[in-house]
Amino acid sequence: MTTQFGPTYVRAIAPYVAGKPISEVAREFGLDEARIVKLASNENPLGMPESARRAILQAAAQAASELGRYPDSNAFELKAALAARYDVPPEWITLGNGSNDILEMAAHAFVEHGQSIVYSQYSFAVYALATQGLGARHLVTPAVKYGHDLDAMLAAVAEDTRLIFVANPNNPTGTFIDGAALEAFIAKVPPHVVVVLDEAYTEYLAADKRYDSIAWVRRYPNLLVSRTFSKAYGLAGLRIGFAIAQPEQGDLLNRLRQPFNVNVLAQAAAIAALGDTAFLEQSAALNADGYRTLTAAFERMGLEYVPSDGNFVLVRVGTDDQAGERVNLELLKQGVIVRPVGGYGLPQWLRVTIGLAEENAAFLAALERALAPA
Ligand SMILES: Cc1ncc(COP(=O)(O)O)c(C=O)c1O
Structure with missing residues (x-):
């Protein structure tokens, strides 16, 4: 019999799944780190002030x-x-x-x-x-x-x-x-x-x-x-x-x-x-612009999204319960890291952090390709 350490309630914890680091995606998919776009952890795309x-x-x-x-x-x-x-x-x-x-x-x-x-x-x-x-x-x-x-x-x-x-x-x-x-x-x-x-x-x-x-x-x-x-x-x-x-x-x-x-x-x-305060204002303005870009594209693509007041948007990428993981994989292959939210009970959705204009554009282009009929 193997020894089980710790209380049952600790063993029942499903560990927090963090956004994939850029280096890991580069290794896994044979991609150039510099070309990877990470929109997975709701960070500020401007970096630190x-x-x-x-x-x-x-x-x-x-x-x-x-x-x-x-x-x-x-x-x-x-x-x-x-x-x-x-x-x-x-x-x-x-x-x-x-x-x-x-x-x-x-x-x-x-x-x-x-x-x-x-x-x-x-x-x-x-x-x-x-x-x-x-x-x-x-x-x-x-x-x-x-x-x-x-x-x-x-x-x-x-x-x-x-x-x-x-x-x-x-x-x-x-x-x-x-x-x-x-x-x-x-x-x-x-x-x-x-x-x-x-x-x-x-x-x-x-x-x-x-x-x-x-x-x-x-x-x-x-x-x-x-x-x-x-x-x-x-x-x-x-x-x-x-x-x-x-x-x-x-x-x-x-x-x-x-x-x-x-x-x-x-x-x-x-x-x-x-x-x-100038940095905060710049960050909020960039975010508002990016939100408009992403949501306008989702509407054009006929994708449902949840109106968001944060620096990210939840978008429904399919109607079957593999959709989130499937589209996520297609995005990863193209060097775009977003967050699947199946762990939240939202397997048909992806959460994308609002990035710089060029990152948002790269994500949207990759998403269009990922969703295009094979
Ligand atoms: C709602 C909410 N609260 C708290 C946190 C924790 O952030 P941190 O520990 O970096 O302050 C996050 C991070 O994603 C969050 O989304």
Whole structure:
């Protein structure tokens, strides 16, 4: 008999499937790395802002000693910059190694093994992983038009529910809940249940869709807003995100947080990026242009897509349950990496990140070829 390590609930975890790296696709399909287009992980196609690059070089140059020492565990300067930006005390901010780290910490901080977590069908994969990793119960509500059904989520709250995950906009569907509906929902959640509002893509929202969730944090002690530097700020490789919540929550998160979870370079780059509003505006404008290009092409090609407020679009590439994988393979052969979402229960769809104009064009050309009758 083979020995089985670990709890059953950990063995039941389906590991997170990340977007394929460029080098792997180049090796596997015998392609030139330079010609591969990666639109698979909702990164900023502009890369990191120049301001952040300079801050990193400066931090690295300051003396080898800076990188030879542990980072400031409390990230004094970055928290001060975030506190000023959002007009909250620094104690209301908790930093994460990516916002993924925040989501995991929140699950561990607020939920006990056996208690339950509510999240929506088709919402970000990490909610299921964090729930399963704790041995907590999943209360998954059916999506409506691929997005969150807030009434159903409220109705699903059980006696043992301690946390609700809401992504706005949601990944992988790009669906958006308007501010008024979201606040009405938060107001109705029982005060002992924490709402983790995951706003990884909030910087991409059009001006008329923005809402002030930080004002809600002041009003609702059970609200935690999660943000990231990985998307519009262009720092995915550095791994840095943050939570804004009242200090009773932050205190618990910080007990679980690994003391040096955000490295020296990430802290320096984030301070620079936070002040770089020009880069954010450029990123949002490029994204809006790319969205128009992609969706116009999908309409021309007769492909269904889910209207998106993020930096990606979910598009239906067939009507059989092999369609996503089949078309994905045809795209890979042409050096285009997107994300199949069969793992989300969407086997007929692909999620494509909005790229630079030439990347979008390369994807669309490859998609037309992939879908052309043999
Ligand atoms: C909705 C959502 N939340 C959180 C994350 C985590 O991002 P990171 O850990 O890079 O901040 C992602 C990444 O794709 C996401 O789509």
